[in-house]
Amino acid sequence: MKILFYGAGVLGSLYAARLQEAGQDVPILARGRRLADLKEHGVVLREATGTGKRTATRVGVVERLAQEDAYDLVVVIVRKNQLPSVLPALAGNGHTPDVLFMLNNAAGPRQIVDALGKERVLLGFPVAAGWREGHEVRHLVLPGWLQRMQKTPLGELDGRTSPRLGRIMGAFRVAGIPVEASPNMDAWLKTHASVVVPLELAVQAAGADVRRLSRTRDALVLLARAMRENLMVLRALGAPVTPGSLRMLAWLPEPLLASLLGRFFDTEFTEMGLGTHADDPLDELAQLAGELGDLSRAAGVPTPAADRLRGHLDPAAPPIPDGSARIPMDQHAAVVAALGAAVGALVVLRRSRSR
Structure with a gap:
């Protein structure tokens, strides 16, 4: 899949690098200092916990999304207050059928749907954490058993498990990113x-x-x-x-x-x-x-x-x-909880005595 990551911050960089390493074609849209860093160093990840492992992944870099650009998927990972500045370029690009929005949103998807149409939109959230130090992304690594619980939710607006959702989830899983289908991402x-x-x-x-x-x-x-x-x-x-x-x-x-x-x-x-x-x-x-x-x-x-x-x-x-x-x-x-626990203990005790 050719997947454009719209957003070159900590989480966009982390997910993009994982997918690129797994064999996907993953350019990142970036500007300014981050654009220069990605061109010079690639996506540099360093574990903030554990072994402190450092990796550098070369990715394609673009400065804008043009109307004629064609991707299998665009993944949008930006701050919620940046969303209005992103939507016009996405709406103007008619050659990318699917756009996955992975960002904070308590207001619901109406703003996105009004701009792009509901048929193009999927929702998700990047379940990860980290920060930037210079051109490096420092990211937190949970213990193995917690990593299995830390699944990235993805979903269609109507909650169904569609073929395209299955393809996207499959690409994430191949990249070692645990995912789960959410029936209600909103x-x-x-x-x-x-x-x-x-x-x-x-x-x-x-x-x-x-x-x-x-x-x-x-x-x-x-x-x-x-x-x-x-x-x-x-x-x-x-x-x-x-x-x-x-x-x-x-x-x-x-x-x-x-x-x-x-x-x-x-x-x-x-x-x-x-x-x-x-x-x-x-x-x-x-x-x-x-x-x-x-x-x-x-x-x-x-x-x-x-x-x-x-x-x-x-x-x-x-x-x-x-x-x-x-x-x-x-x-x-x-007090109510304590009384409930006491009553529960008495019931168990009486049952055990009656046996």
């Missing part, structure tokens, strides 16, 4: 934003310091509540929480969830994955937070914790004090 993307946007806003609320966030209970409580509020919005709109494992965020006792989040942030792996982005421009985060706000208003569901975290997009907003623990936690859910 819900997947909305769920992802509902969890990840509050998470990144909480980092900002803690002064862009991941370790500080891990020990600041008030920020963790706001994060836990904001994620729950966003998932309540999705349920009110009839969008299923996807993947289903994230439904646990709705019923885990708040003290337990805050504690688990604190442990999550207090790791070197999380600090590398999030801390390296703490100083990135907040334009995409602001866009996604606004999209979640639009969903909240459409559903008529208030989101006070999410709104409070959103306020930390303002550079003038003071961070939550280091170690602050002034917000009372909701103990009601914890």
Whole structure:
């Protein structure tokens, strides 16, 4: 397959290199300094964890997508706020039948469909993390068993498993990229934003310091509540929480969830994955937070914790004090959970005695 990657950032570079190494013809659209780096060095990947393995993959490089250019597939991996500048070139190119959009999107695919038509559009998301250091891409490598769980979701707008989706998934698998067909990519993307946007806003609320966030209970409580509020919005709109494992965020006792989040942030792996982005421009985060706000208003569901975290997009907003623990936690859910566990234990005990 001839696959154009529209976007030469960390994730576009990572996926493009893997597919090129697997025998696909994969040019990358790039501009400016990144264009020069790719021409001189190729895609240089270095593992940020594990062995620190370094690879260099030569790829084709183009500066624009012309109307007459023909590809089997275009993969778009850009920041959501960059999407409006990308759509005109894609719409003007009539020789590429399939365009796979792999980017954050809480607003739904209407903007994309209106520009390209629904028959050309597929959705997905790049499940990977990394950052750039000069011309190198540093990427995080999970342990083997976690890699098997880290599958890149891809899907048709209507959720069906089409022949073209099968071909794309096959190319990804040959490249060693675990993939899965999603029956509802729109819900997947909305769920992802509902969890990840509050998470990144909480980092900002803690002064862009991941370790500080891990020990600041008030920020963790706001994060836990904001994620729950966003998932309540999705349920009110009839969008299923996807993947289903994230439904646990709705019923885990708040003290337990805050504690688990604190442990999550207090790791070197999380600090590398999030801390390296703490100083990135907040334009995409602001866009996604606004999209979640639009969903909240459409559903008529208030989101006070999410709104409070959103306020930390303002550079003038003071961070939550280091170690602050002034917000009372909701103990009601914890009591209910404890009572449920106690009742369950009694039932098991009685059954065992009756045998």
